[in-house]
Amino acid sequence: MADDVDLAQQLEQIHLDRALAFRQHESLPRTGRCHNCGEPLPTDALFCDAACEKDYQRLRRMRAQRLS
Numbered sequence: 089m090a091d092d093v094d095l096a097q098q099l100e101q102i103h104l105d106r107a108l109a110f111r112q113h114e115s116l117p118r119t120g121r122c123h124n125c126g127e128p129l130p131t132d133a134l135f136c137d138a139a140c141e142k143d144y145q146r147l148r149r150m151r152a153q154r155l156s
């Protein structure tokens with residue numbers, strides 16, 4: 089019984105995390121520069137590559153955890 093509740097809460101947390109990550113990403117303005125390193129980008133991309141995007145998300149998560 090208790091296990092079922094834990095599992096449900098975990099699943100709910102995963103959904104929340106995904107929804108939050110999606111919203112954060114969606115709300116990023118397209119500035120023509122990489123949001124992580126500030127490198128100018130030729131396209132309307134948000135980051136120069138996957139590594140920069142991962143870096144940015146990691147920093148953002150760390151910042152969010154410090155605030156909560």
Ligand SMILES: [Zn+2]
Pocket residue numbers: 122123124125126127135136137140
């Ligand atoms: Zn970059």
